[in-house]
Amino acid sequence: MKRRVVVTGMGAVTPLGNSVKDTWEGICGGRSGVAGITKFDTTGFDTKIAAELKNFDPLIFVNKKELRRYDDFIIYSLASAEMAMVDSGLRIEGSWADRVGVIIGSAIGGLATIENQKEILMKAGPGRVSPFTIPAALANLSAGQVSIRFSAKGPINCTVTACASGTNAIGDAMRIIQQGYADVMIAGGVDAAITPLSVSCFNAMRALSIRNDEPQRASRPFDRDRDGFVMGEGCGIVVMEELSFARNRGARIYAEIAGYGMTSDAFHMAAPPPGHEGAARCMLAALSDGDMVPGDIDYINAHGTSTPLNDQYEIEAIRTVFGESAKSVCISSTKSMTGHLLGGAGGVEAILTVKTIEEGVLPATVNLENPDVGTDLDLIPLQARQKSIETAMSNTFGFGGVNAVLVFKGYRD
Amino acid sequence: MTLEERIIDIIVEQLEVTREECVPEAAFIDDLGADSLDLVELIMEMEENFGMQIADDELEKIRTIQDVIDFLRSKGVS
Numbered sequence: 230m231k232r233r234v235v236v237t238g239m240g241a242v243t244p245l246g247n248s249v250k251d252t253w254e255g256i257c258g259g260r261s262g263v264a265g266i267t268k269f270d271t272t273g274f275d276t277k278i279a280a281e282l283k284n285f286d287p288l289i290f291v292n293k294k295e296l297r298r299y300d301d302f303i304i305y306s307l308a309s310a311e312m313a314m315v316d317s318g319l320r321i322e323g324s325w326a327d328r329v330g331v332i333i334g335s336a337i338g339g340l341a342t343i344e345n346q347k348e349i350l351m352k353a354g355p356g357r358v359s360p361f362t363i364p365a366a367l368a369n370l371s372a373g374q375v376s377i378r379f380s381a382k383g384p385i386n387c388t389v390t391a392c393a394s395g396t397n398a399i400g401d402a403m404r405i406i407q408q409g410y411a412d413v414m415i416a417g418g419v420d421a422a423i424t425p426l427s428v429s430c431f432n433a434m435r436a437l438s439i440r441n442d443e444p445q446r447a448s449r450p451f452d453r454d455r456d457g458f459v460m461g462e463g464c465g466i467v468v469m470e471e472l473s474f475a476r477n478r479g480a481r482i483y484a485e486i487a488g489y490g491m492t493s494d495a496f497h498m499a500a501p502p503p504g505h506e507g508a509a510r511c512m513l514a515a516l517s518d519g520d521m522v523p524g525d526i527d528y529i530n531a532h533g534t535s536t537p538l539n540d541q542y543e544i545e546a547i548r549t550v551f552g553e554s555a556k557s558v559c560i561s562s563t564k565s566m567t568g569h570l571l572g573g574a575g576g577v578e579a580i581l582t583v584k585t586i587e588e589g590v591l592p593a594t595v596n597l598e599n600p601d602v603g604t605d606l607d608l609i610p611l612q613a614r615q616k617s618i619e620t621a622m623s624n625t626f627g628f629g630g631v632n633a634v635l636v637f638k639g640y641r642d
Numbered sequence: 643m644t645l646e647e648r649i650i651d652i653i654v655e656q657l658e659v660t661r662e663e664c665v666p667e668a669a670f671i672d673d674l675g676a677d678s679l680d681l682v683e684l685i686m687e688m689e690e691n692f693g694m695q696i697a698d699d700e701l702e703k704i705r706t707i708q709d710v711i712d713f714l715r716s717k718g719v720s
Contacts, residue, residue, distance in 0.1 A: 357690075360679045
């Protein structure tokens with residue numbers, strides 16, 4: 230009998246709000262977090278829009294010295310972890326601190342720091358680069374700083390699996406608890422990569438939307454006029470506990486993490502294979518891990534990036550897995566509102582999937598005006614819908630042929 | 643502004659400490675909570691502000707705020 234794993238705390242900073250509560254209100258209202266890029270001068274860039282955080286005050290979570298030294302992706306992680314820990318009510322004590330671990334995934338790490346320091350190196354020479362560059366840039370330093378902040382002394386790791394990073398973090402954390410290596414895991418995903426280099430490089434791949442004159446309509450998963458993803462930034466972190474540990478301390482339980490799947494396409498560095506058989510196998514693996522069958526799933530929080538290929542092939546993969554019952558499962562892409570948070574996507578979307586179960590509101594796929602894929606499926610176009618559900622799946626797929634899927638269900642004894 | 647005041651300004655900003663803590667005999671690591679990376683960054687800031695280089699073997703002798711004041715004076719900074 231596997232040890233059961235439940236979610237007891239959630240924290241997030243997203244383009245829709247600087248908390249889970251504000252983000253969820255944005256989701257229910259069908260708001261878009263996309264706007265013109267403010268982080269750098271976009272003159273000469275094909276893409277001039279992104280989904281940035283808004284009015285985020287880092288000094289609530291770090292002091293001035295930390296602010297100067299930490300990359301934003303670390304600060305977003307500290308902020309989200311702080312809110313998740315407060316939400317869980319858990320206070321880590323020294324005698325069992327080694328039973329608490331941290332896994333926070335990031336696709337990109339501290340790229341902004343690397344870009345800034347490279348500029349200093351070129352302009353002022355090697356004697357002027359900051360001694361804090363490496364510990365600000367390494368992708369695992371978000372998990373490192375969170376473990377220091379909360380004295381979590383158990384397992385620690387960082388999943389660097391592109392846009393599946395956050396999902397892999399939560400899934401791997403679930404396995405660590407199931408297998409008895411920890412009782413509590415703080416896990417999620419983050420990225421803060423709206424930088425000149427990353428935007429220009431994704432542009433070079435022709436991966437980003439260039440709908441610069443209509444930012445709020447730019448992220449349009451499954452719509453025939455989609456033209457690429459909209460880069461977002463942010464973080465989503467959950468506190469996960471072994472069920473009896475959570476019950477013994479009287480924790481509020483949001484949902485159970487029922488299943489986790491991960492597969493590789495072994496096909497291409499960036500493109501999914503036709504029909505995305507890797508994604509289909511991944512959904513089946515997650516279902517099987519949770520002793521479930523496709524008919525058990527009520528809602529899918531799709532990867533739904535708003536790129537031409539992903540959206541087409543993800544729908545085909547869902548058809549492969551669900552067959553005729555694909556028509557009765559509700560599917561939406563919250564990236565239509567948040568943009569694509571890269572490594573942060575899996576963390577934030579896990580939280581939104583849990584909220585969907587908790588609140589009985591299915592998020593919409595906003596901007597889905599003219600679907601050209603899945604026209605016979607329920608892609609929850611334009612408006613959120615009230616419907617109470619029991620089980621939901623969160624899909625994420627990444628460059629390198631990485632697929633990761635989590636299945637959540639409402640908690641019952 | 644005196645040399646002492648300029649130095650203390652930099653220390654307060656870099657190490658997030660109060661002016662009251664910045665007495666001349668205060669040691670960076672033992673009294674002001676700095677670690678070795680903090681010291682490297684602090685010295686870089688001093689170099690930038692006073693337009694000079696501090697070699698690593700000279701750096702090893704710097705333990706307190708007074709050490710910095712004495713060192714800069716010895717280099718003709720006032």
